[in-house]
Amino acid sequence: MRILVVGGGGREHALVWKLRQSPRVKKLFCAPGNAGIAGLAECVDIAAENIPGLLDFARREHIDLTVIGPEGPLTMGIADSFSEAGRPVFGPSARAAAIEGSKVLAKEIMAEYGIPTARYRSFTDPAPAADYIRETGAPCVVKADGLAAGKGVIVCSTVDEALQAVDTIMNRRAFGAAGARVVVEECLTGQEVSVLAFTDGETVAPMLPAQDHKTVFDGDRGPNTGGMGAYAPAPVCTPEIFRFAREQILIPVVRAMAAAGRPYRGVLYAGLILTADGPKVLEFNARFGDPEAQPVLMLLESDLVDIMEAVLAGRLAGMKIRWRPGAAVCVVLSAAGYPGAYRKGDQISGLEHTPPGVAVFHAGTAFQAGRVVTAGGRVLGVTAVAADIPEAIKLAYTAVEGIHFEGMHYRRDIGRKALTRG
Incomplete structure (x- = not known):
């Protein structure tokens, strides 16, 4: 097979590293790649969001499978463009990836289908958002609705901090168009865990649970980042919690997306917080987490190409995914x-x-x-x-x-x- 991986970060390096181990892979490309990926794949100077350029390359090089790493091109519709052109692609459609691209959409789906999450309100105008914060008080969490590279979530311990967060996101547009709407939600406490799953739109196959470290400094202090480290499997995700995540969160949201005309195929990431009232969803992502992908993929024993093809063919139910011990x-x-x-x-x-x-x-x-x-x-x-x-x-x-x-x-x-x- 000839495979193209789209992206140029740590997640994509881990994907290339794992795909390279498959005996079925004869040629591996990565666009745009980086200095480390260059040792495993041929890097191509095409930006991850240059969808026409990537599609032209896939046609020209007779790519058998394109694997999309980052959320940006997914929400822009890269999977739709490839599918319409008859090119096999691993990653959800734009309508499905909107579960990450819009926190408001994710919240609405969770509210409608009873998927546990924090209480919230969404706003398109900063003034009502500020009034709501003064009314409900702090602590609270203020989130930019759109994509913000993992940095658009601000945990606020005081009302003044929350008002400043609304100003930063909506008035100053620190995260660009992602700040056209905000979500203000209750601040939940507990350890966090990331449960990623392969899904073909019907079957859900969770991966090993991981724990990300989002803030920049030790002790979970400082501003949020894209992730400062992760490990797997996370023992805080007990077998009972893992079962709950699969049966009460992942399977219901995949069914909800299908019912909403947004069938989901690819990797679905559930960012959970383990509260005293049970696990609740902090966010959904439409792809492998970064850096969670790195430890999780290092523990994956099965051939990733086989899994991805099972997802695309709708036969994930017959796939036995193996994980190495440790x-x-x-x-x-x-x-x-x-x-x-x-x-x-x-x-x-x-x-x-x-x-x-x-x-x-x-x-x-x-x-x-x-x-x-x-x-x-x-x-x-x-x-x-x-x-x-x-x-x-x-x-x-x-x-x-x-x-x-x-x-x-x-x-x-x-x-x-x-x-x-x-």
């Missing part, structure tokens, strides 16, 4: 200043000395004068597999110590919650 931990190394303005162009050293059991997935890198340099806010995802979480943590941080670039920042507590549970 655990995986991903520590994200970010550039100085991230998630705000950050440095680029710093040389990265130590990549050639990765210990066994570790894969370094490139998230924001490029080649410059023959050297690998930083080119994004999240730069690398150092991911280790071991017999259990403590060993995987130790191995990941050992690998981190061997890597350096100017201003390198990372959290030092990835996976710690799994050690202190109970």
Whole structure:
């Protein structure tokens, strides 16, 4: 098979890494890719949101399967364009991907079908939003309705912070068009867990539960990022919680999407919070999480190509997905200043000395004068597999110590919650 992966981050590097292991793959492309992906696939200088350019490339190169990594092109309708052109594509349609592209839509579907989530109101005008916040008080969460690279969610401990969040999102348009509407919802407390699942629109096959670390500093402090690390499987997601997530959240939302004329095929990500009243949905994403994809895919034993073809053919019910024992931990190394303005162009050293059991997935890198340099806010995802979480943590941080670039920042507590549970 000839496969094209669309995207250029850590998630896409992990997808390329896993797809490369399939004996069925004869040629692998990635658009646009990055310096790390270039070692496994032929990188193509086409932006992930250049849908006509990608479709032309797929035709010209006789691509058998295109795998869409990021949410942007999915919400823009890349899967629709490929399907209409008769090109096999793994990823939901634009109408299905809207479950991530619009937090208001996701909330409305959950409310209609009784899927557990936080109480909320949505607004298209900042003045009523401000009045609602003054009326209901804090803490609360203010969310930009549209895509904001994982940064459009602001947790507010005071009314003043919430009012400022509305101003930042709706008046100052810190997240662009994503801030045309906001959702204001109650602030839920508890540990978070990410449950991703393959689905062909009927059958739902959950992956190993993972736990993301969204804020930039240790102890879950600081602003939200796209994710500073993740590990799997997350023990806080007990068999009972995992079953609840499948039967009361994932299956119902897939059925709800079909009933709404938005049949969902691909990977569905449920971001959950484990409250005293049970698991509730914080968000749905229309693709593999990043960085959750890195540890989850390192633990996937089955051939990813076979799974993706089963999804496209509507025969996921007959697929037995196998997972390797043990655990995986991903520590994200970010550039100085991230998630705000950050440095680029710093040389990265130590990549050639990765210990066994570790894969370094490139998230924001490029080649410059023959050297690998930083080119994004999240730069690398150092991911280790071991017999259990403590060993995987130790191995990941050992690998981190061997890597350096100017201003390198990372959290030092990835996976710690799994050690202190109970």
